[in-house]
Amino acid sequence: MASSTLSKQKPYDSCWTPKQNKVFEKALAKYDKDTPDRWHNVAKAIGGKSEDDVKRHYQILLEDLRHIESGHVPIPNYKSTPTTFPLSTTLVGF
Numbered sequence: 001m002a003s004s005t006l007s008k009q010k011p012y013d014s015c016w017t018p019k020q021n022k023v024f025e026k027a028l029a030k031y032d033k034d035t036p037d038r039w040h041n042v043a044k045a046i047g048g049k050s051e052d053d054v055k056r057h058y059q060i061l062l063e064d065l066r067h068i069e070s071g072h073v074p075i076p077n078y079k080s081t082p083t084t085f086p087l088s089t090t091l092v093g094f
Contacts, residue, residue: 020046
């Protein structure tokens, strides 16, 4: 029985720190879709991630955007917080 290509691939590293996500976003802006070796450059900029990791992370980002744009992700119901002081009292002297 032949083994599938998927079984030979390294599993996707789904743990991304906020710093790695920020570097990822900046690298995507720097290395656009027409950049040769885009995924290699993005992975190198982040460090500790493979080309497959960054490609998969990008696909997840695109899926999230599609869900948001299609209205499948509800807008959070932010609770308004009551102010302690009326606005007029906080602006006295300005």
